[in-house]
Amino acid sequence: DSGVTQTPKHLITATGQRVTLRCSPRSGDLSVYWYQQSLDQGLQFLIHYYNGEERAKGNILERFSAQQFPDLHSELNLSSLELGDSALYFCASSGGFGTGAEYGYTFGSGTRLTVV
């Protein structure tokens, strides 16, 4: 157990639907990152939150959004789903800036999303 919890582990949904993926970071970690792993694009960075604030955006579609809550858990919302959104979505967490733990990225086990 890495300490980063992602739910659900598997999700099957239809095109056009909306889903929410959840991530609980490792205890004490303030940063949460979302990555998408697809066969054609590899592991792509989507978005980074630090202590509730958005810090960086990567190749995240406008149909996707995320937030980090006061208890530091994060949710990734995917809407108007398309077949091409089928992928493994990873959440990672790391420590606070300047703590020396900010570059210790721990990944969750991922949520496998299948859009049919």
Added chain:
Amino acid sequence: AQKVTQAQTEISVVEKEDVTLDCVYETRDTTYYLFWYKQPPSGELVFLIRRNSFDEQNEISGRYSWNFQKSTSSFNFTITASQVVDSAVYFCALKEGGSARQLTFGSGTQLTVLP
């Protein structure tokens, strides 16, 4: 922009052979971090090593060793006496300097160790 290249898409070896996975990176920063992760068939990403750009010392951990060479922008990973359990996809990743904290991953190398 930063880039990580893992030119070997797939490697297949027989158990007990040594195998080296190549990683070449591009960055304009002088301060950066390099990582290796393992993704077994179960799918999770397992951290293996982190190295910062100021530490060019090679590292050995059991059957694993890493060769960091700034002159060639490479951070190669060697598994000695490979085992079937080493079969996985291995990813090299880069975190550049500055305020950005996210990782840029290479495309991964699928290693298959045959019994």
